[in-house]
Amino acid sequence: MKKGVSLMLATTLTVTTITFNGSIASAETIDGLDQKINELEKEQNELKEKQGDISGNKENTEGKMDKNEKKQETVDSEIKTIDDKLTKTQEDITAKEQEITSTDNEITKLQERMKELKEEIKVLKERIKERDELIKDRLRAIQQSGGNMKYIEVILGSKSFGDFINRSSAVNKIMDQDKTIMEEQQADKVKLEANKVEVEESKAVVEEKKVALENQKEELVALKDDLGDQSIEKKTLMAELKEEHAGLEEYKVSLEEEQKILAAQSSAIEKTKELKQSEKGKLQQLAREEAEQEKSASTPSSSNGSNKNDRVSSQSNSGSGQFIWPAAGPKTSDYGMRLHPIQGVKKLHAGMDIGSTSGTTLKAVASGVVISAGRMGGYGNAIMITHNLNGKTYTTLYAHLNSISVSAGQTVSQGENIGQTGNTGNSTGPHLHFEVHEGGWNAAKSNSVNPMTFMK
Structure with missing residues (x-):
């Protein structure tokens, strides 16, 4: 778009001074002035047409400026909406980063817990192994001694009631110990399995949570990038609209300036026409006086000729x-x-x-x-x-x-x-x-x- 307009002011404005080489003002000179006056009138009409064209251009430019301003308002609103979304998205990204950090902390704690559980598992395995050996030994001993029947023989072999009580208590104690060993062994096995499950499940849950959070963050970052691209695009459009508006405004100002100059030029033409009319009237007056002098005397006095030439020279210029x-x-x-x-x-x-x-x-x-x-x-x-x-x-x-x-x-x-x-x-x-x-x-x-x- 052109941001200015050449103010072509090619109208011919003339201010003519008249010098007479002789004492007679001819009809051809008066006709020449008439021609000049007609030309000035033609130029005035051309100026009016130009002024009409400029007015149309100015209205058209103002219409474009209005559309531009409305478009700027729309784009400005869109930029604000995008900026709000960008702010919200950045807040969401920050929140996700905080959640990821928190999850990383959970993973760190879980890793520490896993180390503890692994140590417990190690201890449990050792205890289970030891009990397994003990149980095997007890089973072999029972098998070799005949099992529960030997316990009865021990009780029945009592020498007295007191001995019976002592022997019964000893047998019960041995049997209770065997039961306790079996129960502890079973409990340790259950705990071992529970610890294994806890480690695996906790690890899976936390890792799954972290993956989900990272995916959500990636989506938010992608959204932020997209919004950033939109923001750049809208701001670029806004800059173009402002540049276009500045060009239209400059063009409008140049049209207004041209209108002023054309109006001034029209006034100058009118002034020039008045001067031409005045010069024409003076030529006509001189022609009449010349005709009267020819009728009144065959030889004009030198003083009269001198006065006439003085009058003419008062209208003249150097002509340089x-x-x-x-x-x-x-x-x-x-x-x-x-x-x-x-x-x-x-x-x-x-x-x-x-x-x-x-x-x-x-x-x-x-x-x-x-x-x-x-x-x-x-x-x-x-x-x-x-x-x-x-x-x-x-x-x-x-x-x-x-x-x-x-x-x-x-x-x-x-x-x-x-x-x-x-x-x-x-x-x-x-x-x-x-x-x-x-x-x-x-x-x-x-x-x-x-x-x-x-x-x-």
Whole structure:
């Protein structure tokens, strides 16, 4: 998208001064003025068409700006939603990381517990092994002694009742010990199996939990990455929309600026028409006076001729077609390509600079009509004047002014005070920037020419 518009102001505005080489104003000269007036009217109509086109472009641009702003609001809302999701996802990731850390702690504790259980299992196995040997020995002894029958023989072999009691107690004790050994053996075996199951099941549960948590974290990280991509995409879109909006806004401003200049130019044309009408009236009056003089006397007196020529010369100008120096000071920069002192890039310097201190009197380089007078972007305070030199239209521009003493539509004479030089706009120091354009001024400066070509 273009971010500016060339303000093509190619309308020919003329301010003509009339010099008579003879004493007779011809009908052809009056016809020439009529032709000029018709041309100015045609230019006014063309300006109106341009203004209509600009108004349409401006409305279209404003419509695009409205759509852009609504799109920005939508994208901004989407960015906020994504940012909220990102925040929530990051919180979930942090929570999962904490759970994984907690699970790792559980695994560490479980590993310690497994070490303890393994030690217990080792002890249990040793005890079971020892009991197995003891039980085997007892079984062999019982087998060799005949089992329970030997216990009866021991009891029946008692010598007395007291001996009977002692022998019965001894047998019971032996049998209780055997029972205890068997019960402890069974209990240790059960505990051994239980410990094995606890180790395996606990390990499986915790490891499964950790895998689940890590999978959930991976999903959250993937979601975060996706949301991050969406956020980058939306923010990129927002940056593009803002850039587009800035371009549209700049284009709208340039259209508004062009509207102002076209309106000022239309006023200048109207002023020029009035001057042409006035010149035409004066020519007609001179022609009538000339005709009356021819009728009243065959030889006009020298004094009358002198007075007539005085009247004519009062309407005339030097007719030199050259510009005077606009302000006191030396030329400090020429017309042409140069490294821009502020932007730092090589570009066309469409005029020349004159080293004038702030407050130096500024003069119109030639007679003409003021097109615009006021703030003009990087030019700061500026004046544009249209001139006619040898039947050709030129526009002069005076920039970075401290003050302005004329207004749009005003006619000025060569050498007339129109303001003061200064340091406004994009300027590195007090000076006058002076441009000359063939025809109307345009922002592209494609019709700019070297001012020194026209200087006295």
